[in-house]
Amino acid sequence: MSTHAVDQERVLASEWGGGRSPFGINWPKLMMWLFLAQDTLTFAGLLSAYGVMRLSLGQWPHQAEVFSLYLVGAMTFVLICSSATMAVAVTAAKRGDRAKVVPYLLLTALGGLLFLGGQYYEWTHFIREGARLFANPWGVPQFSATFFITTGFHGAHVAAGVLYLAITAWRWTRGRIQPESVEIAGLYWHFVDLVWVFIFTLLYLI
């Protein structure tokens, strides 16, 4: 009887045993991971559609002549910095550095707003040069469609993230949430940064 209990303990403790918590995390965090996995499919769909169009058309405008790589580089820099400040906020929440959490959350949200400002400027410039959703002066209609839809989808994620961070900061000051909630908000924010890594590389650089 006792060996049976020991076996059970070993199974529960093992990496693959499943046991009480197969993934070793609480369900809110697991649900966020699952959401992020399916959101990856959304962006993979958008980016592979872009790849198919660009490959099958055999021609594509030279991005560096249309967009300012300096502006996009600066936006990327801001987003990476905001990811770092988010990581600090999450660690502060977990360690009980309560005073650090809200300033770093707000700094992260500010980074998101700066990014959105850059995107607003970029879109305005692009539209003034004649780009429309299904037409543009560069000869490949799919070029502006891809740009607007992909960066628009990502921008919407950033905007939602800023709202999410603001709500998280508000609820943290009211003492309504646990450090784990800050961590889950962090997962979402890092994911937005992660998606931008691929959009930046595939849409602007290649």
Add this chain to the structure above:
Amino acid sequence: MEHGQEGTARTGSPAGSHAGGYRIYAVTWGWLLAITLLELAVVFLGIPKVLLAITLIVMAVLKAGLIMAYFMHLRYEKLSLVYAVVVPMFFLAIVLFSGVGPDALSVLNFRR
């Protein structure tokens, strides 16, 4: 249950872990910036298109790995979660490259 929290909390003495806990993010941040600058440098270098694409995709995957491992704490999670998240991405990449890629190229050849 709190496997992840333990994983990060276990590093060193209280005072040391305090500084160390934030330090890893500074290091990750530095690497991400360095790779981003390298990406821009490679673009302005003007190397052949295919080589450029491969170099940039490798660097993007490196950055993604850094973000997932350190910012998203995947390095400190149970292995079952890591595999549950990462393995489907590899399958997705394989399906997209092997299934959709040839189709796109065949349309290109059809047009010519």
